[in-house]
Amino acid sequence: MPQDLQRILTLLNVDLAWEYAALVQYIQHASMLTGPQYVAVIDELLEHAQQEHEHAVILSDLIQYLGGIPTVDVAQRQTSLDNVEMLRQDLQLEYDAINRYLQRIKQLESLEMYDSAQKIRNIAVVEQEHAIDLEKALGVRKA
Numbered sequence: 001m002p003q004d005l006q007r008i009l010t011l012l013n014v015d016l017a018w019e020y021a022a023l024v025q026y027i028q029h030a031s032m033l034t035g036p037q038y039v040a041v042i043d044e045l046l047e048h049a050q051q052e053h054e055h056a057v058i059l060s061d062l063i064q065y066l067g068g069i070p071t072v073d074v075a076q077r078q079t080s081l082d083n084v085e086m087l088r089q090d091l092q093l094e095y096d097a098i099n100r101y102l103q104r105i106k107q108l109e110s111l112e113m114y115d116s117a118q119k120i121r122n123i124a125v126v127e128q129e130h131a132i133d134l135e136k137a138l139g140v141r142k143a
């Protein structure tokens with residue numbers, strides 16, 4: 001296997017471990033968030049969890065398709081007893097995911113693997129939507 005592809009497979013497995021972490025973290029945070037202002041947010045987090053599950057399946061299948069072995073590792077999860085802190089942790093996870101996926105798109109396209117890059121691009125768009133949801137829930141203002 002070419003070294004470039006080997007490197008990308010290693011990185012895609014890192015991405016997969018972070019998708020598993022996001023799935024677990026969102027389920028736990030949805031259970032732990034409490035307060036009337038968080039009822040809608042809880043539903044949103046559970047929707048995010050479902051989409052992280054979908055991302056994990058897409059990545060696992062992509063890794064296998066490209067000749068690798070999908071990891072069963074789960075990256076670091078974070079939690080807190082504070083509502084806002086949990087949402088901040090979730091937002092950071094999304095920012096990190098977007099950054100990793102933008103790198104991955106570039107790396108895959110540099111190997112002319114445009115089809116695989118497209119799959120990652122689709123995931124990145126959903127992560128951006130997740131980040132927007134969390135920024136709104138947290139009241140982040142950028143201007």
Ligand SMILES: [Fe+2]
Pocket residue numbers: 019022051052055097123127
């Ligand atoms: Fe995801």
Ligand SMILES: [Fe+2]
Pocket residue numbers: 022048052094097126127130
């Ligand atoms: Fe996400």
